[in-house]
Amino acid sequence: MELVQPGIGLVIWMTLAFAILLWILTKFAWKPIMKGLKEREESIDEALHAADKAREEMKELKFSNEQLMKEAKEDRNAILREARKVKESIIEEAKQQASSEAKRIVESAKENIQYEKMSAITDLKNQLARLSIEIAEKILREELSTKDKQKELVKKLINEVNFN
Amino acid sequence: MYFYISRSGTIQRIAIILTVIFISIQISFASEEAEHTNNQKEGFNAGEMIIEHIIDAHEWHIMTIGHTHVSVPLPIILYYDGKLDIFMSSKFHHGHKSYKGYKLVTEDIKTQSEEERKGDIVRVIPGTMETDYNAGLPLDLSITKNVAAIFISLLLICIIFISVGKAYTKRKGQAPKGLQSFMEPIILFIRDEVAKASIGEKRYEKFLPYLLTLFFFIIFNNLLGLVPFFPGGANLTGNIAVTGVMALFTFLIIIVKGNKQYWIHIFNTPGVPWWLKIPVPLMPVVEVLGMLTKPFVLMIRLFANITAGHIIVLGFMSLIFIFGNRSVALGYGVSVLSVGFGIFIGLLELLVAFIQAYVFTLLSALYFGMATEESH
Numbered sequence: 040m041e042l043v044q045p046g047i048g049l050v051i052w053m054t055l056a057f058a059i060l061l062w063i064l065t066k067f068a069w070k071p072i073m074k075g076l077k078e079r080e081e082s083i084d085e086a087l088h089a090a091d092k093a094r095e096e097m098k099e100l101k102f103s104n105e106q107l108m109k110e111a112k113e114d115r116n117a118i119l120r121e122a123r124k125v126k127e128s129i130i131e132e133a134k135q136q137a138s139s140e141a142k143r144i145v146e147s148a149k150e151n152i153q154y155e156k157m158s159a160i161t162d163l164k165n166q167l168a169r170l171s172i173e174i175a176e177k178i179l180r181e182e183l184s185t186k187d188k189q190k191e192l193v194k195k196l197i198n199e200v201n202f203n
Numbered sequence: 204m205y206f207y208i209s210r211s212g213t214i215q216r217i218a219i220i221l222t223v224i225f226i227s228i229q230i231s232f233a234s235e236e237a238e239h240t241n242n243q244k245e246g247f248n249a250g251e252m253i254i255e256h257i258i259d260a261h262e263w264h265i266m267t268i269g270h271t272h273v274s275v276p277l278p279i280i281l282y283y284d285g286k287l288d289i290f291m292s293s294k295f296h297h298g299h300k301s302y303k304g305y306k307l308v309t310e311d312i313k314t315q316s317e318e319e320r321k322g323d324i325v326r327v328i329p330g331t332m333e334t335d336y337n338a339g340l341p342l343d344l345s346i347t348k349n350v351a352a353i354f355i356s357l358l359l360i361c362i363i364f365i366s367v368g369k370a371y372t373k374r375k376g377q378a379p380k381g382l383q384s385f386m387e388p389i390i391l392f393i394r395d396e397v398a399k400a401s402i403g404e405k406r407y408e409k410f411l412p413y414l415l416t417l418f419f420f421i422i423f424n425n426l427l428g429l430v431p432f433f434p435g436g437a438n439l440t441g442n443i444a445v446t447g448v449m450a451l452f453t454f455l456i457i458i459v460k461g462n463k464q465y466w467i468h469i470f471n472t473p474g475v476p477w478w479l480k481i482p483v484p485l486m487p488v489v490e491v492l493g494m495l496t497k498p499f500v501l502m503i504r505l506f507a508n509i510t511a512g513h514i515i516v517l518g519f520m521s522l523i524f525i526f527g528n529r530s531v532a533l534g535y536g537v538s539v540l541s542v543g544f545g546i547f548i549g550l551l552e553l554l555v556a557f558i559q560a561y562v563f564t565l566l567s568a569l570y571f572g573m574a575t576e577e578s579h
Contacts, residue, residue, distance in 0.1 A: 041258070041320055042254065042257070042258055042443070042510070043443055044443070045442075045443050045444030045447050046259060046343065046347070046444050047342065047343065047344075048280075048342070048343045048344045048345055048347065048350070049259060049347060049349055049350060049442065049444040049445065050444045050447065050448055051344060052344070052346070052350040052353060053350075053353060053444060053445050053448040054448050054451075056350075056353045056354065056357050057416075057420065057448060057449065057452065059357070060357050060360065060361070060416060060420060061412065061413060061416045061452075063361055063365075064360070064361065064364055064412065064415070064416050064419075065412040065416070067361075067364075067365045067368055068361075068364035068365055068367060068368040069364075069368070069411065069412040069415055069416075070368070070412075071368040071369070071371045071372045072364075072367060072368050072371050072390060073394075073408075073411065074371070074372075075371025075372065075375065076371070076387075076390070076391070076394075078375065078376060079376055082376050
């Protein structure tokens with residue numbers, strides 16, 4: 040046994056043992072370890088990638104949301120505009136209707152007044168006529184209350200009548 | 204000493220545990236050597252003690268109490284003359300007895316006709332304890348201390364990583380937990396910073412199991428080598444056979460997986476004048492040499508780094524006994540300094556354990572990357 044001279048027995052045993060160790064570790068340790076490491080690295084990679092993708096999607100979603108909001112706002116504005124227009128037209132129409140109605144009412148009132156006036160005038164006329172007749176009757180009666188007066192009247196009337 | 208342990212301070216806790224381990228290394232080395240010197244009246248031999256600690260052995264010595272060696276006997280497997288002998292190392296009684304015609308050499312002998320090295324197993328002349336120099340050495344396939352340490356670390360690594368692997372299938376897609384979360388950053392580091400960076404995104408996957416196995420085998424054994432008591436303590440990654448086999452694996456993978464581009468680069472290097480290739484193949488020879496030096500340097504680097512660290516720590520511990528043999532008081536005085544330096548080197552070794560595992564793996568990955576590079 041010497042320091043710098045390899046022993047044959049040790050060389051043989053070492054070769055054998057190292058080969059066995061290499062085989063066992065490759066099969067039962069390095070393969071599963073490398074597989075596990077690779078899988079984990081891939082899953083981490085994948086997760087990072089997915090996160091990136093999700094972020095991108097979020098961005099897109101946000102953008103589309105904004106778009107939607109914008110559209111909704113526009114729609115609302117349009118609807119409001121429309122409503123305002125409708126309101127104005129309804130008010131206009133109502134105004135027109137009201138004024139025409141008012142006119143009609145005034146007209147009919149005027150007519151009524153006219154009519155009432157006419158009837159009142161007619162009534163007054165009739166009354167006046169009756170009163171006149173009554174007065175005439177009274178006067179007549181007064182005038183013809185004596186025989187002389189009656190004779191005088193007849194004379195007068197005869198005088199007035201012309202026998203031509 | 205008061206340590207503040209925060210709830211999230213896992214690293215702090217680990218650091219504390221490692222510090223405790225290092226302190227115990229020093230103590231155990233110290234006590235072991237104290238016993239050594241007590242029963243070896245002839246004196247303390249630092250070099251012998253250090254070499255004994257860093258080379259392989261046929262038994263796992265734990266400690267010596269008085270005159271009794273507490274050690275784990277290991278199976279001896281010998282092949283000689285078409286015959287296989289298997290028995291426990293305790294049959295040799297630490298080299299005092301021969302068994303089945305074999306004996307354990309206890310001392311280096313080198314003369315013109317006789318040569319034997321301490322720790323080797325040799326044939327004996329039947330009936331005696333004399334070495335039979337004419338018989339030739341048996342093929343020693345024993346489960347030595349280092350082989351046992353390989354098996355222990357193999358078991359440990361398998362248990363840990365199979366449970367981690369199970370956690371990945373059981374807790375699919377969930378965050379890591381417990382041991383899994385402790386190992387995951389290291390595995391990811393090897394995958395992303397070593398394999399992917401050196402070999403390339405496309406081809407790294409088929410080399411990854413080897414690189415991970417290599418890294419964790421080296422780091423586990425580097426750390427186990429720093430633990431002084433039984434399951435650790437074998438200087439495995441500081442053994443040239445062990446580092447050599449790992450370098451050989453890297454070399455073989457380069458040869459098998461090297462693509463056309465790589466071989467063309469070696470045997471017909473582009474951009475080099477033709478007369479460097481024909482008639483004298485100077486460039487190919489240089490390239491082939493370069494091919495061979497790569498794994499050779501891998502082997503030497505790890506071996507030398509780990510062994511050097513151990514030698515330095517053991518050297519500091521030896522100082523205590525060298526001075527202690529002169530005077531006990533001097534020994535105690537030096538021990539303070541030695542233990543301090545020993546702890547410092549121990550912590551340095553901890554750093555080296557990580558760095559060397561990383562370097563071996565990174566260089567292997569770089570070589571694989573070079574061998575499989577597409578034309579540019």
